[in-house]
Amino acid sequence: xxxxxxxxxxxxxxxxxxxxxxxxxxxxxxxxxxxxxxxxxxxxxxxxxxxxxxxxxxxxxxxxxxxxxxxxxxxxxxxxxxxxxxxxxxxxxxxxxxxxxxxxxxxxxxxxxxxxxxxxxxxxxxxxxxxxxxxxxxxxxxxxx
Numbered sequence: 289x290x291x292x293x294x295x296x297x298x299x300x301x302x303x304x305x306x307x308x309x310x311x312x313x314x315x316x317x318x319x320x321x322x323x324x325x326x327x328x329x330x331x332x333x334x335x336x337x338x339x340x341x342x343x344x345x346x347x348x349x350x351x352x353x354x355x356x357x358x359x360x361x362x363x364x365x366x367x368x369x370x371x372x373x374x375x376x377x378x379x380x381x382x383x384x385x386x387x388x389x390x391x392x393x394x395x396x397x398x399x400x401x402x403x404x405x406x407x408x409x410x411x412x413x414x415x416x417x418x419x420x421x422x423x424x425x426x427x428x429x430x431x432x433x
Contacts, residue, residue: 326345326351327358328357328358330342330351330357331357334375335370335372336370336372337370339378342375342379343378346382353382353383356390361393361398362384362385363375363379363384364379364384364388371404371405371410371411372414373413373414386421386422395418396415396419396422400415402414
């Protein structure tokens with residue numbers, strides 16, 4: 289009696305065999321889950337004005353709201369650079385320090401360097417909010433701009 293190697297017995301799946309009729313052994317691999325880079329996630333959330341993602345990252349406890357991220361800016365500086373008004377508001381309400389500087393660069397300068405946003409009124413609101421929160425100027429004095 290002659291046996292054909294590519295014939296699959298009844299009830300067996302044909303994908304368990306290769307084209308020669310040999311059983312395919314499925315190897316199992318232990319895949320280590322990828323660890324989330326919370327600093328990068330926070331940086332991207334600040335850039336895209338994603339307040340829910342900012343909340344999730346800060347609630348994870350792995351990143352401090354005032355810590356320097358991978359590019360050496362704080363979350364508030366990243367949000368200011370991208371003109372993310374909602375993110376700036378959320379970060380300031382939750383304890384972000386607007387007086388932190390990096391390499392002589394502060395949050396006001398970050399807003400002024402923003403080229404991502406097309407609505408200048410949003411940038412003006414960002415500047416107004418940051419100037420009020422950072423107390424750069426005493427409220428009883430006027431200053432030239």
